[in-house]
Amino acid sequence: MSKKLETKAGLDFVTDWAYAPSPEDTKHIKxxxxxxxxxxxxxxxxxxxxxxxxxxxxxxxxxxxVAEADEKDVDKAVKAARKAFGxxxxxxxxxxxxxxYRIARLMQERAREFSIIETMxxxxxxxxxxxxxxxxxxxxxxxxxxxxxxxxxAFPNRNPxxxxxxxxxxxxxxxxxMAAWKIAPALATGNTVVIKPAETTPLTALKLAEVIxxxxxxxxxxxxxxxxxxxxxxxxxxxxxxxxxxxxSTDVGKLIQKAIAGTDKKLTLELGGKxxxxxFEDAPLDQAVxxxxxxxxxxxxxxxxxxSRLFVQEGVADIVIRKLKDRMESLIxxxxxxxNTDIGAINSKEQLGKxxxxxxxxxxxxxxxxxxxxxxxxxxxxxxxxxxxxxxxxHRIVQExxxxxxxxxxxxxTIEEVIEKANNxxxxxxxxxxxxxxxxxxxxxxxxxxxxxxANTYNKFxxxxxxxGYKESGFGREGGLHGLxxxxxx
Amino acid sequence: MERxxxxxxxxxxxxxxxxxxxxxxxxxxxNKKGDVIANICLSSRKDFRNAVVAARGAFGxxxxxxxxxxxxxxxxIAEMLEGRKEQFFSELVTQGLTAKTAQEEVTLSxxxxxxxxxxxxxxxxILSSVNPVASSHFNFSMPEPTxxxxxxxxxxxxxxxxxxxxxxxxxxxxxxxxLASESKPLCAVTFAEVLNSxxxxxxxxxxxxxxxxxxxxxxxxxxxxxAVTYFRKDKKxxxxxxxxxxxxxxxxxxxxxxxxxxxKAQSPYLIFDAQExxxxxxxxxxxxxxxxxY
Numbered sequence: 019m020s021k022k023l024e025t026k027a028g029l030d031f032v033t034d035w036a037y038a039p040s041p042e043d044t045k046h047i048k049x050x051x052x053x054x055x056x057x058x059x060x061x062x063x064x065x066x067x068x069x070x071x072x073x074x075x076x077x078x079x080x081x082x083x084v085a086e087a088d089e090k091d092v093d094k095a096v097k098a099a100r101k102a103f104g105x106x107x108x109x110x111x112x113x114x115x116x117x118x119y120r121i122a123r124l125m126q127e128r129a130r131e132f133s134i135i136e137t138m139x140x141x142x143x144x145x146x147x148x149x150x151x152x153x154x155x156x157x158x159x160x161x162x163x164x165x166x167x168x169x170x171x172a173f174p175n176r177n178p179x180x181x182x183x184x185x186x187x188x189x190x191x192x193x194x195x196m197a198a199w200k201i202a203p204a205l206a207t208g209n210t211v212v213i214k215p216a217e218t219t220p221l222t223a224l225k226l227a228e229v230i231x232x233x234x235x236x237x238x239x240x241x242x243x244x245x246x247x248x249x250x251x252x253x254x255x256x257x258x259x260x261x262x263x264x265x266x267s268t269d270v271g272k273l274i275q276k277a278i279a280g281t282d283k284k285l286t287l288e289l290g291g292k293x294x295x296x297x298f299e300d301a302p303l304d305q306a307v308x309x310x311x312x313x314x315x316x317x318x319x320x321x322x323x324x325x326s327r328l329f330v331q332e333g334v335a336d337i338v339i340r341k342l343k344d345r346m347e348s349l350i351x352x353x354x355x356x357x358n359t360d361i362g363a364i365n366s367k368e369q370l371g372k373x374x375x376x377x378x379x380x381x382x383x384x385x386x387x388x389x390x391x392x393x394x395x396x397x398x399x400x401x402x403x404x405x406x407x408x409x410x411x412x413h414r415i416v417q418e419x420x421x422x423x424x425x426x427x428x429x430x431x432t433i434e435e436v437i438e439k440a441n442n443x444x445x446x447x448x449x450x451x452x453x454x455x456x457x458x459x460x461x462x463x464x465x466x467x468x469x470x471x472x473a474n475t476y477n478k479f480x481x482x483x484x485x486x487g488y489k490e491s492g493f494g495r496e497g498g499l500h501g502l503x504x505x506x507x508x
Numbered sequence: 509m510e511r512x513x514x515x516x517x518x519x520x521x522x523x524x525x526x527x528x529x530x531x532x533x534x535x536x537x538x539n540k541k542g543d544v545i546a547n548i549c550l551s552s553r554k555d556f557r558n559a560v561v562a563a564r565g566a567f568g569x570x571x572x573x574x575x576x577x578x579x580x581x582x583x584x585i586a587e588m589l590e591g592r593k594e595q596f597f598s599e600l601v602t603q604g605l606t607a608k609t610a611q612e613e614v615t616l617s618x619x620x621x622x623x624x625x626x627x628x629x630x631x632x633x634i635l636s637s638v639n640p641v642a643s644s645h646f647n648f649s650m651p652e653p654t655x656x657x658x659x660x661x662x663x664x665x666x667x668x669x670x671x672x673x674x675x676x677x678x679x680x681x682x683x684x685x686x687l688a689s690e691s692k693p694l695c696a697v698t699f700a701e702v703l704n705s706x707x708x709x710x711x712x713x714x715x716x717x718x719x720x721x722x723x724x725x726x727x728x729x730x731x732x733x734x735a736v737t738y739f740r741k742d743k744k745x746x747x748x749x750x751x752x753x754x755x756x757x758x759x760x761x762x763x764x765x766x767x768x769x770x771x772k773a774q775s776p777y778l779i780f781d782a783q784e785x786x787x788x789x790x791x792x793x794x795x796x797x798x799x800x801x802y
Contacts, residue, residue, distance in 0.1 A: 157642070174634060176777070272754040279750030287757065444756065463788050464572075464652075471788045478789050480641035484649045488784050489734070490757045499637050500649060500785050508777060 037350065040357040042144045047131045053084045053220070055091055055244065056227035058098035059237030065090040070246075072220055075141040076354050076363035076398040084220045087243040092212070092252040095241040099183040099210040100258055102238030107180045107208040109236075115166030118205050120233045122159035128229065129153065132222055136194055137354045139221040141363030141399070142317050144355050154479060155198035158497070161481035162202035165502060169207065172499050178506035180208035181284055182260035185253040187274075188223075189266045190216035190365050191320040191421075197223050199485075199496045200263055201240060207505040209261065210239050212253060217246040218366045251277070259283060263504065265322075268419070268445070268490050286494030286504040288322065288486055290419040291447030293468065294440035295325030295476065296430075299333045301452035305474065307341045310425070313450055313476040315349065315361055315403055319423040320369070322491070323448035325476055327416060328427045329436050335429045339407065346390040346403045353395065361423060364399040373401055373422035380406045380415040385426065411439055419445070433462070441467045446488030450476045469495070518693065520549045520717060521700035523562030524710015529718075530554050537693065539602060548693050551718035553726045556658075556685060559714035560732055563656045563683040566711030571653045571681040579628035582679060585706040586621035592702060593618075596667055599694040603666055616769060617671040623774050624675035631680065631776045635783065646790045651783035653681035654759060655734030658727040660720055662739040666692035668768050670699060673739055674713055676778040682735075685714045687727065693717040720745060728752035728760075735759040735782055739766065 052069060054061040066088035071080045087095070106114070125132065129152045136147040169178045184204045188196035193215055204211050215223035227242040243249065247270075254262055254274050264274050265288040278285060295313045297306045313325025330338045354362030364370040381387050385406035394400040401423055409416050409426035416426050430436040440449060449466040451459055451473045463471040469487045472478060479485065484498035494504040519526040531552035536544045549555075570578075589596070593614050600610035636650040657677045662669030666689050677684045688696030700715045716723070720740065728736050728749040733756075736749055741764045753760045761781045766773045 175775075268757070272757065275754035275757065276751050279754070280747040289757065459790070463786075466786075469784060469786055471786065473788060473790050475645065475789055475791050478641075478643060478645060480639065480643065480647065482639040483641055483647050483789070484637075484639070484785050484787050486785070488654075488786075492757060493759050493784075495649075495785050498639050498649060498787075 037358040041353060042134055042137070042355045042357060044134055044138070044355065047134050049082055049135065049221070051082055053082060053224045053244070055085045055087055055095070056224065056231070056242040057091070057095045058241065059231060061227070064088065065094070070217065072139060072218065074138050075365055076395070078398055081138060082221065084224070084244045087214075087245040087249045087252075089252045091243060092249060092256060095212045095243050096183055096185075096256050096258050098238035098241055099212050102236055103182055103210045106210055106236060106239050111167035111169070111208075114205065114208065115163045117233060117235050118159050118163035118166065118202060121229060121235065122156050122163060124229045124233055125152070125156040125159065125226070128225070129156065132194060132225060134355070135225060136222045137362070140190060140193055140219045141354050141365050143359045143362040144357055145359070146317060150479075151192055151195045154481070155195045158195075158198040158202045158481045162206040166206040169502065169506070172502055173506070173508055176508040178207065178502070178508055181505060181507060182209060183258060184209045184211050184261040184263060184505065185256065185259040186211060186213040186263045187250045187253060187266065188213065188215055190219040191317060191322070193219035194222035194226065196265055197226055203496070203501050204505050205239065207502055209505055212241045212243065212259070214243055214245060214250055214253060217244070220244045254278060261505065262286070263494075264288070271492060284504065286496075287492035288494070288496065289490065289492040290445055291322045291324065291487065291491050292327055292417070292419050292443055292445045293323055293325045293448040293450065294327045294329055294436075294466070295450035296329045296436055296440060296452065296462065297331060297334065297338055298453035298458065299331045300454045301334075302454060302474070303334060303338060303341065306452040307338065307345055309450060309452060309474070309476040310342055311345055311349070314425040315423050316477050318361055318364055318401070320365055320421055321477065323470060323477065325448075325450045326420065326425060327440075328425055329430050329440065330427065332429050332431055339427065342405070343388065346405070347392070349390060349392065349403055351390070351392050351394050351400055351402060361403060364401050364422065367399055369421065370399040370401060373420060373424060376415055376418070376420045376422070376424060377404060380409070380413070380424070380426075383413045383415065385409040385413060385415060411442065417443060433458070437462070437465045441465075444490040447491035448472070516546070518546050518548055518697040518717070520551055520555060521697070521704070521713070521715040522555065522559045523565070523714065524704060526700070530558070540604060545602060546694065548717050551716035551723065553723070555716055556723060556726050557730070559685040559716060560656060560730055562711035562714055563685055564732055566709055567655060567683045569709060570678070570683055570712045573681070575629035575632065578679065578681065579625050581707050582621055582625035582628060582675065585702060585708065586618050586625060588702045588706045589621060589699075590618050592698070595698060596695055599698060600666060603692045603694055612769065613665065613668045617668045620668070620671050620774055621675055624679040624779075627776055627779060628679045631779045634776055635780055635785070639787070644792045644794045646792055647787065649785050649787040651680070651780065652786050654782045654784055655682060656732060657682045657684045657735045657737060657782050658730070658733045659684050659686040660724060660727060660736070660738045660740060661686055661688055661696075662768065663689050663691060663720075665689065665768050667695040667699060669739060670696055672766065672768055672773050673737060676774075677737070677782050678712055680779045680782055682782050683712045685716065685727070687720060687723055688715055688717050690717070690719055724749055725752060728758065729755055731756050733758060735761070737761045737763065737782070739763050
């Protein structure tokens with residue numbers, strides 16, 4: 019940073035708070051130049067003979083090339099999963115659990131490698147992939163492993179049975195973690211899996227395929243295939259798939275729901291969100307500001323449950339906004355592999371374009387634009403943390419999911435007003451409430467039409483804690499006891 | 509002189525009122541001999557939309573009632589039904605049932621309502637969880653009603669099918685709009701009278717009579733409906749409903765295999781279908797003597 023930054027609070031972040039670069043070493047990780055499809059326990063060449071590049075969004079450099087699965091490849095994977103299902107579903111539950119435990123352990127052993135590759139492929143800060151994505155992913159396998167031989171306790175008076183072959187499609191914002199959320203409960207309940215990671219972030223799923231191969235899991239129980247939307251559509255439309263689990267945008271989720279309308283496929287959808295993060299006058303304001311920052315800038319805002327709509331009660335609006343602007347100035351945007359980095363790279367050029375488009379829309383709609391003055395790298399896809407003040411309920415930037423580091427700010431006077439505004443949106447994934455008064459929390463949390471409510475905290479996740487949406491944010495839960503239900507017949 | 513019988517006008521039930529269909533249309537209901545027994549409202553899309561407005565209006569109040577109070581009201585519905593057994597019995601016989609099966613259908617319907625009355629303040633304990641997260645937070649998950657459920661009730665059963673479809677939905681705090689059996693609609697209208705005298709707030713249950721072929725696509729495409737439950741077997745209607753559901757990510761549940769007279773047609777899992785799971789996180793202060801064993 020060349021320019022000396024003086025904020026309104028008088029803090030000088032350049033001279034007092036400068037950090038020396040602290041890049042994570044990437045030497046010891048092992049990456050191939052080319053990755054094939056993981057089908058029936060082996061890496062195999064794609065029938066399509068096509069490969070596509072996966073790019074580091076922080077450097078715009080190609081990392082590796084990855085096979086593109088076509089319909090025939092998808093069919094091969096589904097056949098392998100079907101063949102494996104017979105034996106796997108009859109494997110004793112205790113043994114099934116032990117395989118899943120083994121996968122969890124192997125992930126822990128290779129945690130550092132997973133974190134670095136996750137950060138290189140997706141652009142998220144190494145601090146997040148190291149402390150959140152990778153350990154949580156392993157923990158999801160641990161948690162679900164234990165359920166395998168205890169399912170009859172999960173659903174009283176029922177004898178849960180697996181569905182068959184699960185087709186799973188996951189997004190690019192938490193590539194490994196989403197793979198774990200999908201694969202672990204499916205295996206614990208005795209299903210077999212064909213899973214497709216997002217085309218911009220396939221590498222940690224392919225490293226997971228190595229772990230799964232090394233774990234000795236029977237061939238075909240988990241098949242990991244790569245490709246873009248067409249590959250996903252082939253999974254959705256394959257007649258021998260019994261279950262579709264999708265995490266991604268509401269638009270694509272609706273297409274999937276429609277596509278399988280004439281079939282008996284079971285469906286789970288984890289879709290978009292536009293969460294209200296509500297700050298009351300009696301809230302612990304400094305903690306609330308940290309919660310706002312974490313809510314919207316965690317993972318560059320590429321989070322379906324991001325607290326992207328801030329509601330501040332009028333009496334504290336000025337001070338909260340001042341503190342928020344100060345805190346934004348201190349955020350370090352840059353090299354995702356640097357351990358000091360708070361905000362990494364936007365996942366792809368396409369996504370950066372979409373965010374910039376929304377910033378333009380917000381300005382045109384008349385909301386007051388504010389960005390941190392931080393420097394950003396010349397190369398790679400980056401976006402400064404952004405606020406839109408005085409946003410109104412009808413603005414597109416308030417109604418639509420931006421999926422980037424862009425926060426809209428609205429103020430409110432009464433509880434009734436904020437409940438009405440918070441719920442007046444098609445989404446219903448999550449919400450945040452900040453107040454010192456317990457009874458107010460329980461009133462508000464009961465009235466939020468959203469699947470996850472964080473009270474005096476934000477963006478917390480745990481394998482034991484069910485996650486999923488109301489309304490157009492989807493249906494079905496992942497994690498916890500409730501996360502088993504989408505994968506069983508009762 | 510022989511007394512001239514007073515015939516009943518069968519109307520629909522919206523927001524606690526008994527209007528005629530706004531469309532002015534009707535279809536004649538005939539008995540086995542081919543005599544017209546009654547003119548039944550052939551409900552329209554507009555009736556359905558009015559009913560959804562009533563159901564949305566009633567949702568806030570009904571879903572925030574104490575579970576115990578919902579239980580009392582469902583039990584009250586059972587009491588009212590029990591008191592009017594004879595009327596339902598005679599309607600069922602008029603619609604073609606034998607005395608024995610008509611008797612069975614009425615008593616099973618009463619018992620099914622009592623069954624769900626009991627669940628109103630218990631399913632939460634079965635479907636909830638306290639989740640032992642690894643961080644310093646108190647975390648729990650509990651069910652909340654999905655919202656407005658549009659129900660296409662069984663065709664072959666006039667009363668029991670209707671009760672089987674409605675009871676788990678309202679026990680769980682949802683409100684609903686129900687399309688009754690087209691060929692056997694009499695009990696549905698009379699059941700609305702039972703509901704209307706049971707302290708059930710207007711708008712919680714709205715009952716329409718008419719034709720599923722005409723209405724199923726409106727039931728599933730309305731943007732303020734949160735879920736559709738379907739109790740018939742028409743594959744084409746099922747596909748259309750599921751396709752339309754994608755417009756606003758409705759939850760769709762098809763029960764085409766329920767054996768209505770069996771106890772298997774009632775369960776807390778049917779309540780669960782029209783519930784959302786909400787998970788709430790609260791920080792736990794971790795200072796001072798937090799680690800003390802006392």
